[in-house]
Amino acid sequence: MGSLQLQSIRKSFGNQDVLKGIDLDVKDGEFVIFVGPSGCGKSTLLRVIAGLEDASYGTVRIDGKEVSAVPPAKRGIAMVFQSYALYPHLTVKDNMGLGLKQAGESKAVIDQRVAKASAMLSLDPYLARRPSEMSGGQRQRVAIGRAIVREPKLFLFDEPLSNLDAALRVQTRLEIAGLHRRLKATMIYVTHDQVEAMTLADKIVVLNAGQVEQVGSPMDLYNKPANLFVAGFIGSPQMNFIAAEKLGQSGAKTIGIRPEHIALSREAGDWTGKVIHVEHLGADTIVYLETETTGLLTVRLFGEHAYAPDDIVYAAPDTASMHRFDAEGRAIS
Structure with a gap:
């Protein structure tokens, strides 16, 4: 009921190529997230799917039907924006049903x-209220409810949590995940926040400069990044990158190792370093150190650890978790 196929989608604004040939297949009921840095084209791609922008080239198919000439209202989609776009003079009930x-x-x-x-959205106590009488999280739920009542083939979310504070983002994220499970609907979601992408998506589409870098499940992208861009974008803190020649590694240009795949010790290890900064987060300790071999290195340790700036420490990478990349930045299997 809600499959989506994109074929060779290109979009230009004047001489500026924003989308450079996007191919994508979304199955019915999938939760797919477009993620990437600002300006990568993810919101433009969502607007092309919605029909709010015309593709310069390529085809959009919803349930196998080509919809390039179909206006947005007839595409069977409902869109939830970053701004709630509620009518201030209408009640919640009237906003949802308008x-x-x-x-x-x-x-x-x-x-x-x-x-x-x-x-579904626990809005019953607020149906008679107006948007000004509600919190940001409640207003965003109203905007989602307005989309649900249309019973669309596709739900399109354009950074819906960006205006919420941290606690409300987590709560609303859980609500969206639960909503997807209950509705079993196809959802396309745009965000720059990789935590949202990793925790919500069945499938992530990583975009960069108008092109798809990789498509896969969250753990596929985490464990098997296709290139340096994906390796550096997915995962927080970011993967460490080290020149292969510094490690005596042949056949690769760059070695990647995630901060959580490095152990620290005060006694012995592969790399000797000096601690330059420590972030005590309670559940984790993030240690930044400088070593002659690797340069700046980020290490993520589980729990609380009593490291401090200027401490001399030893780092030991899990060699089985190292990633190797060639001169073009592509992963070497």
């Missing part, structure tokens, strides 16, 4: 769908 009312649905259908969406 799209159906404008489409000519009966009052009985509107009431039934609004009631169902409201129950």
Whole structure:
């Protein structure tokens, strides 16, 4: 009911090529997240799917039907934006049902769908309120509810959590994940936050400069990044990159090792370093050290550790967890 196929999608604004040939296949019911740095083209790609932007070249198919000439309202999609875009003079109930009312649905259908969406999102106590009487998280739930009542083939989310504080982002993220499980709907979600991508997605599409760098499950991207860009983008703190020649490694240009795959000791290890900064996070300790062999190295340790700046320490990488990249930045299997 909600499959999506993109073939050779290109989009240019004047001489600026924003999308440079995007191919993607999204299966019915999948939760797919577009992630990448600012300006990579992820929001533009979402708008092309929605029909809010015309592709310069290529085809968009929803449920196998080519929709390039189909207006947004007829594509069977519902979009949730970063801004809530609620009408301030309408109640929550009327905001959620407005799209159906404008489409000519009966009052009985509107009431039934609004009631169902409201129950899903725990909005029943707020149906008579106006947006100004609600928190940011509640307003975002109303915007999601407005999308649910349309019963679309595709849900499109454009950075929906960006305006929320940290605690509300976590709460709303859980609500969106639960919503996907209950609706079993196809969802396309844009974010620059890799934590959202890793925790919500069935499949992540990593975009960079208008091109797809890699598509895969969160753990595929974490464990088997296709290139240096994906390796550096997925994972926090970022993967350490070391010139292969410094480690005596042949057949590779760069060696990557994640901070959590390095052990620290005060007695012995492969690399001797001096601690330059420590972040005590409670559950984790992040240690930054400088070694002659590797340069700046980031180490992530589980739990609390009493390292301090200027300590001399020894680092030992898990060699089985090292990643190797060639001169073009491609992963070497």
